[in-house]
Each structure stands twice: as structure tokens, then as C-alpha cells.
Amino acid sequence: MKAFEVKGQLMTSHRNWKPFSLEVASADENAAIEKTMALMGSRHGVKRKFIKIEGVKGLKPEEISDQAVKHLLEAKK
DSSP: EEEEEEEEEEEEEEEEEEEEEEEEEESSSSHHHHHHHHHHHHHOOOOOOOEEEEEEEEHHHHHHHHHHHHHHHHHTO
């Protein structure tokens, strides 16, 4: 498991795009994108076609700010 920061935009209302940044723990970049799509769709009720992923960046352990992601990475050691 690795930590990734996924940045992108999601459509909140008619032609209104809202930027987001989300930290996730996953095996690779593709899995991080997939997890982000699932989480954003679930939390905001947005279909995948209204979510634009702009970038995925791997994070070092000291760069992680989400406590849930830190806990998951420590548990997988």
C-alpha cells in the first residue's frame, strides 16, 4: 500500500466545476483513481463522467495529512 494525492474537479451543479484534493491509500495510481471516483461519487452523488482527474502524486509518509490514510499504511506494514 502507498499513499497518493489525487487532484481534480467535479461538477456540483449545472456547469459549475469545483476543485478537490483527496488523499487515498492504494496499491498503485490506477487503483487510487478508481478509489477516488468511487468515494467522490458516493459522497456527492456525482456520476463518473462529471469527475475530472487532473493528477495523481505519490506521497511520502511525512507528507500525509489524512489520519485515516496514515492509520491504514501503518496497519499494512
